[in-house]
Amino acid sequence: MAFQVQMSVLDNSDGSAELIIGNTKVIASVSGPIEPKQRQELPNQASLEIIIRPAKGLSTTREKLLEDKLRALLQSIIIRYKYPRQLISIVVQFLVTDEDPKFTANELNAAINCCYFALIDADIALYSSFASVVSCITENKLIQNPTGKELSQSDSHHVVCFNIQEGKADKILLLESQGEFVQEELFNLLSESVSNAEELHTLQRKYLKEKIDQDYIWK
């Protein structure tokens, strides 16, 4: 799936990225490792602070749930013991969203993929690359990268995030499935998503290479 990304867009953060994926536009910033507040400090690893802001209005419990899902994912990807007693603060601001507020699939997907670039831009140590894809099933038909309208008409929708090692999708890091579906549909969807995630990762690499080429002006 095609996406557009721009890295280092914010001057005052350690890393940032702006991503347009599908009809969702999101900007993420990473500040870290920085000094945490005393209550956030962990003696042997970095603590994470994740803040999600919606495109419209103030953040609600909906964003809290999104933050929780994103934190669960990122805390296993960031090599946290490298930054003991430090804080990594990640802020995700949605700019344009394309789904009913009762759905969060497209937003979660965009947030995960945007954080990937922002974390790399901030030079935070990661265990592996990761790529997330979203799909939905409508009347037994699998739709990849659905629009907000397709999501609301679907029978079930799924967000899958894989970790990528040596260009191959290795294991499932996160799976959020809602709706009504059967086991066979799910496993079929997972195997379809593998190639999609790998395809996404080749694009990720392309953008990262471009960024590094521009970073070193003496090339």
Add this chain to the structure above:
Amino acid sequence: MSSADLKQVSFPPDVLARIAPDVSLERHLSLGIRPNLRNFTEFNSIDIKSNNQQLQENYNNIFASSIVKSGPTTIINTLTLGVVENYGQDKDKYGTVYPVVEILRGRMGGAPTDEEMILGQDLYETIYHSKLIPNESLQVKPIGLGIKEEDGETIYYPDLQEADYIPQSEHEKSYSFVILSSIKVYSKHTSTNSLFDLCYLSCVDALQKLKLPRLYIMDSIQTKVSVKSKKSTTRGLISTNKAELNIDTANKQHYYSIELNIKEGSISSNYGIVKSPDNNDESILLTDLQGQEEESAILSRMSIITNKTGSINRISLINGGDGDISLELLRDAIEISKRRSKEGVM
């Protein structure tokens, strides 16, 4: 010759569970048992009491209730109703409940914690996406007309007392019910994932017992409303002709059951995955996480909702810790969930 005498420090099990939950968990697992003394794939027994008569009799704004007990954890879920006007065309085919989760820890009040907010939002989204409540069943039936008579108040409904019902004022607005769920959690001992399972169970159970009331407006719509005058600071009462919708709680025989789309055996189960202490390549599947050690040492988790027909309503999987969730383990977990849906939780 003197040498420093270093004594081995040992901790009682409950202290070790707090300061080194991973060590405590590993030691238990190598003995083949979990810290909460259950088997690896054993679920905690659950006790459900629905529609507690006392609750409904004492508070006539409670329309269904469910009490779920699992070990020392007790959940009291009460459903109340709200009414909203239908504006325009409602595109949504399904409704949901609006839950407020409170985990009581013996402290007074305060803002809701993240855990409470996440649980509430998760329930709200899951019930919506599982398509349990068709919007049609939330539609308010034709509104009655309350008439003051000598021997008290009688309410006439257009569909029940057709002969007696004289339409005086056309009440054209249409209304829908909103289901509000207040969930109180006492003595929380389970993990957040298990708590979601229990809350979901209590919501599904209470919804199935839910009976909706009829609504009516009074014939003489003379309501006194307090207004503040610009000229003086005292409040005065004036009459308005604003009709007030009332819930007919006096005639419980008119209550009707809500039509739902809940498949039998809709049960949420949760799993944790840890590396086997004996063999590092092997992962162990634990069901229904409970206790300090499992809460903080297990980061790879799954939460699955299945029903008796074999379909799945929700999977939330996070592969976070050192235990790897393979497709086989996911398949195993789905199998266990399906079996549980068939056999029930009791």
